[in-house]
Amino acid sequence: MKKKLLFAFFVLVMISGVFAQQKIVLKIASSAPARTPWDIELKKLAQEWNKITKGLVSVRFMDMTVLGGEKAGIVKMKPPRPGQRPQIDGAILSPVGLNELAPNAKIFTLSLPFLIQNQEELDFVLSKYGYAFGNEIQKNGCKLITWSNVGWLSFYTKDSYSSLAELKKIKMICSNDTKDFADVLKISGFNVSPVAPAKFNQELKAVTGARSFTSISILAYTLRLHKDVSYILDARLCPIMAGFVIADESWALIPDEYKPAMLEAMDKTTKKLNAALEDMEKDYVKKMRQDGLKIISLNPQQRKEWTKEFNSDMQRVQKTIPGLINAEIYEKISAELEAYRK
Template sequence: MYGRKIVVKMATLAPEGTDWHGMLIEMGQEWKKATDGEVQLRIYPGGVLGDERDMVRKMRIGQIHSAGITTEGLTEIVPDFSAFYVPLAFKDNADIQAVLDDMYPSLEKKLEEKGFKLLYLADLGWAYWFSTTKVTSPADLKDKRIFTWAGDFKWAEVYKKAGYNPVPLASTDILSGLQTGLIDAMSTMPLYALAQQAFGITNHMLDLKWGTLLAGIIIDMKTWNR
């Protein structure tokens, strides 16, 4: 019925053994069951294939077929996704969901125009600032070396103009950057800070909902249409 077997190679930053990784494993099992074993999902977790921009590039040249990525990787394809990581732009979860519901059809269409099928998109939760020393307000971060995504030049420039000291790094280098003092503050979800083992170094959290973190699962249209 389905012809020859299809192995879908998927990359993600989600650390192995986390709930996010487990969700992808379950999805792969469902694909295999629904196609009588004809479609199999091979997952590369923990950023072993590089940062999210690397994943998008590898999808474009056919080295992998799918990715579980956050707003950062999605913005590399469709810049409109950047609306979701504007700092302090959302009041609560209902606010986020209202904007997501309104933008979803347009985001889905623009991804397809770029050759990607959106399989899943959801709000993972709030991002907070984590620092190696105590911070009580965003102003306290201005003397810190803060992580920004490598390749995201626009946001690095925004932080510079606001008086911050951004240090562009691949997300796969965050832990080593903290260990060596290259950076001393980062914005992420508490659960991800725990999974990434960064919480042991950045053990001070600013109790302020800095922004939201979206995550989506995409697959290239060529593979989807097979």
């Protein structure tokens, strides 16, 4: 009898050990191009998480486009049944994807024209109001691991201009997957048309086509879009935010003892990414200037005037499309940034 009990105990210990050491492979979907700061730093983060968890957690990044895009990726992050693990564990989502995941978060509020104008202001805003957006994402079954800025949107034009009123008259295109942004520009008085990104070059080369577009510098340069225009505005229109989210069911698999160190490692990675972005933006603008692109600069007074006019435009946006943005948070951010800049 004693031998049977000892054998049963031994088997139980062995089985428990096997389950305790079962590895967790997090499948994370990302659209980050190869060899970009995002791609490089996320791979380093994966190694750090593996080290922190003593080999328990590893990360495998998947190409979001292969999955069918962000909308398809979000569907795959939903568990088939409550409590079950989803097909993919998390994703790096653009504002479009974040809005698809958590429409009530009104993520677009962070990307309104001339609201947030540099990284210091973005850090300030996220430190005060990031929780509000994160809470809405949490309500939709995902843990927000971090925010990051993937680039600053700016205006690229064939024609020179000396005022915001002149810029608004220039025929402009923007990506058709950012309908909210296109609507905001239209309500603000811009002559804008949504176009598929793949057709930007074609539209810009057409004799009667567009004469300006909005883009982040990395895309304007790598897609050679800057070759079809003559000017770039040196002022930043808005940040393009990305959110790293992990499904609640997948995050729950990780022992709580490791999570603080994992999030701390993520915070360090985010700071590296933001610093790398600043250097990358300067580098791409430098390369485009070497290719002949000219800079249109705004003096301090013009920046104040543009900021004031865009703020007035946003009042019309709120009246025309109620619910598009978080009006309460927008007003608070606008007022606090005005004081922050003094």
